[in-house]
Amino acid sequence: MRIVVLAGGIGGARFLRGLKAAEPEAEITVIGNTGDDIHLFGLKVCPDLDTVMYTLGGGIHEEQGWGRAGESFTVKEELAAYGVGPEWFGLGDRDFATHIVRTQMIAAGYPLSAVTEALCARWKPGVRLIPMSDDRVETHVAIEVDGERKAVHFQEYWVRLRASVPAQAVVPVGAEGAKPAPGVLEAIAEADVILFPPSNPVVSIGTILAVPGIREAIAEAGVPVVGLSPIIGGAPVRGMADKVLAAVGVESTAAAAAAHYGSGLLDGWLVDTVDAAAVAGVEAAGIRCRAVPLLMESVEATARMAREALTLAREVGA
């Protein structure tokens, strides 16, 4: 079975670990979000790609969900001693090495997709991880500061401001001109099923879908497309998805998230059992829907979620 998964950071990475446990024989291609990539200290940092790579490769800081286990922060402390920031972004020494390798390869002319493959040669994530695009796409968030509207990098909004001010718009800058990375459209065309993990529908999966050609390829693939709600009981399970959903005019409910993707894209949608009342509405909108436990409390629980998604895919594909 060939499975394509669109993935953001923590949610996508944890779902993928469950999916691998559920379907160890499947050939999984992950199309990773690069809209939250950022240049820090002159280095190219790809938080979502690295979270997937570290999580599936056994290097992740488990409790935190991002960054490396057993991390130290000597380089960052030294940079601060030079008065060089930002200090709000947590780059550890082990993590720095990844960004140094990546930046060096990019400077040498390698596209991000080739760099990602090279990094994965070490981590052996057990999936094929491809960035959504080799072109630079940068998610910016429009906010109002002292009555003035300004755009900040997604990481600044998310990590520094902790989404504490309302997002007025979310713009994947550069997306219109970006091309899917080599292998992305091919993987979609050859997929048996396409999954949207319980990731942020706007800044994670939404950014991937904003790369011209990817949404169309998924819609035209002719295979089941099944998503899992990142919203449980009216609130995001993790993170601050509600803040950016509001910015695009979407209510923070499991049903609204499904409607945001639309029946032209989604064939099936899983909501949590606490949102069972939403099932009928989602189905009325033309999307097959089931209510199952959606908390990724363990690899086993996540594997059950992945199995439910694949079962629903078989149903809608029948």
Next chain:
Amino acid sequence: MRIVVLAGGIGGARFLRGLKAAEPEAEITVIGNTGDDIHLFGLKVCPDLDTVMYTLGGGIHEEQGWGRAGESFTVKEELAAYGVGPEWFGLGDRDFATHIVRTQMIAAGYPLSAVTEALCARWKPGVRLIPMSDDRVETHVAIEVDGERKAVHFQEYWVRLRASVPAQAVVPVGAEGAKPAPGVLEAIAEADVILFPPSNPVVSIGTILAVPGIREAIAEAGVPVVGLSPIIGGAPVRGMADKVLAAVGVESTAAAAAAHYGSGLLDGWLVDTVDAAAVAGVEAAGIRCRAVPLLMESVEATARMAREALTLAREVGA
């Protein structure tokens, strides 16, 4: 008193510490060798400038003579886990931060001299440290490997090969087209005395003198120029200066090192007491010479050496 010092790495840095102790009120300008600069992992590394900065700023690894005290090597180990080398160059985590700041500033358009000033704002070395040039000069060493002649970067010759094969030539690539960094010629013109520490006459001070304009400015400054021999009893005190002296056809003796600079440049020369027999020959060549203890065993011993150099400068200047 305004003192200009041409400095390589360890020898120059230790001498400067003694000079500062001997003349705490002097205004010292250090013209630093950048011929051994190297790009590693996409970062610009300036070993000699950093050795001076760390030594005078209190951050040096004392026993080693280079690199930071209390250093860790997490980044380097992680790079090696990615299969990315070279492993023969010892870059620690603290040190990495310096190179990250430098590389980021250079990418932003700052010349190396401005970057060095910015880094020194943290270290407060108590001297004005200026790279010899903002232009790239790279010392290459010609060697023979399996009957074939090839040129390697100085660091590869020195650190990886540990000067274990004969150097056939030492070439400061790019020197002819390099310009002295802003402030270099001005400092020389305004100096009351110019000192050559017991640094390598070929790959440290020789490289600085290879930048067009610097040798001429020193010769024309009309102030005493005094050097200290890095060769004691026919062998370098530290390092492998004899290997590169041979490459330029110079014997490894205190007298030959003085002759290498020449009486057109040097007014005075200090040799160690064990080389007292060389004094007459050096003087016959037109360079005032004294034999004094030249082992930099402590800051105090080095301060005495600096005082001897300044005394000799007063003598030749009288």
